[in-house]
Structures are given as structure tokens and as C-alpha cells.
Amino acid sequence: MNHRCFKVAARPKLYWESAIYLLTVLAAASAAAATPNAVPAEFQGRWVPSKAACGSPVAVSVGADRLTLVNGKDSEALGGIEMAGPGYFAPDYRGIMAVLITEFNGHQPVTASFNFGEKKGVAQLDFSPVQPGTPTPQLKAYNARISKLNLAKRFPLDKVPLKKCAGGSGASAGPAK
Numbered sequence: 001m002n003h004r005c006f007k008v009a010a011r012p013k014l015y016w017e018s019a020i021y022l023l024t025v026l027a028a029a030s031a032a033a034a035t036p037n038a039v040p041a042e043f044q045g046r047w048v049p050s051k052a053a054c055g056s057p058v059a060v061s062v063g064a065d066r067l068t069l070v071n072g073k074d075s076e077a078l079g080g081i082e083m084a085g086p087g088y089f090a091p092d093y094r095g096i097m098a099v100l101i102t103e104f105n106g107h108q109p110v111t112a113s114f115n116f117g118e119k120k121g122v123a124q125l126d127f128s129p130v131q132p133g134t135p136t137p138q139l140k141a142y143n144a145r146i147s148k149l150n151l152a153k154r155f156p157l158d159k160v161p162l163k164k165c166a167g168g169s170g171a172s173a174g175p176a177k
Contacts, residue, residue, distance in 0.1 A: 037081060037082045037083045037104075038064040038065060038081075038083075039062055039063065039064050039065070039081060039083065039100060040083070040098070042114075043062055043098065043100070043112075043114045043123070043164075044062050044063055044064060045061075045062060045164050045165065046059055046060070046061050046062075046164070046165045047059060047060040047061075047062065047123050047162040047163065047164050047165070048060075048162060048163060048165060049157070049160050049161070049162060049163075050122070050160075050161040050162060050163045054165035054166070057070070057071065057072045058070065058071050058072075058155065058156060058157065060112070060123075060125065060157060060162060062100070062112070064081075065079060065081050066078065066079050066081065067081065067100065067102050067110060067112060069110070069125075069151065069154070069155040069157060070155075071154060071155045071156070074154055074155075076149065076151065076154065076155070078102035078103055078109060078110055079102070079103070080102060080103040080104045080105055080106060081100060081101070081102060081104070082100070082101045082104035083098060083099070083100055083101075084098070084099035084100070084101060095115075095118050096115040096118060096120060097113055097114065097115045097116065097118065098113075098114045098115060099111060099112070099113050099114070100112040100113075100114070106145070107128065107141070107142045107145045107146060108128060109127065109128045109145065109146060109149050109151060110125055110126070110127055110128070110151065111125070111126045111128075112124070112125050112126075113125075113126070116161070121163060121164055122161055122162065122163065123161075123162040123163075123164070124159060124160065124161060124162060125157050125158060125159070125160070125162070126158065126159060127151045127152050127155075127157075127158040128146055129146065129152075130143045130146050130147055131143060131146075
């Protein structure tokens, strides 16, 4: 009889241990799923115009979840990063390019293309322009955000080929290998 009571008493503990284990597994899976669009490590780092030295005051810093434009003392950090999925390219695309979109759920002011033109280690930014047209509420909000950022005037990086600098400081003289 004690044996039977022992099983009954042990069963709730087993359920709790199983529930805790399951919650731990689900939390880990959730954390992994929370960053599926983190920028891959190969694209993270400091990028400068391809004709500039890595110590250039004009640069782009790419992190796992943020892209920061820099021009001297001026900087603009943009989050809401999404790496574009396979649907971004034509169905038969088999190249090496990768695309990062900033403020994905917003007005998407900057799109960064890595391995641009199928050239490994080359990136290019595209700044979203103010759009003409009938001023719908959505267009007004978009144009207000893009105008406020004024990226093309503040950062001479629109459609400029970029190279990645070695190291985290950006002080090296050449592109990353």
C-alpha cells in the first residue's frame, strides 16, 4: 500500500518536472525563433565606401539587429531589421546576394544588399526617396518619415559600393578577407 501511495505521490512531481522541461525547451525554441532574421555574422561589421580607407568617417555599422549610418559625428541607427526571404528574388535565382531591410514593419528607409552584383564582399545601400502622388494618409506618413530622416543629404552612401573592414574598430586599412 505504501508503494502504491508512493507512485501517486511521485506522479505529480514527475508531471511538474516534465512540464518544467517542456517549458524550458519551448523557451529555448522561442528564443531561437525570435531572431530568425538576425543579420548573419558574415555581413555584420563596419562597411565603408570601396574607395575609402577603413578609418573613413563615412561608414555603415551592421549589427545583428541594427544598421547604423555614420558621417563624422552624425549617426542614425535603424532597427526593425529583416533579412529578405527567397521571395525577394525571382524564383529561379541561385546567386549569393542577400538583402537586409530596415524598419521592416514601418517605412523601410534603407535596404542593404550584400554580395551586390554577385561580388562577394561588396555591399550597397539604397535609401528610400520621398514619393510623389496623391497624399493619402499612408503616403503622408511615409514621406514625413523619409523627409525627417533626410538620409541622402546626411550620409553620402546611397548606391555607393561598400567594402567590409576587418576587425571591430574599423581602423584597419583594407577589406575583410
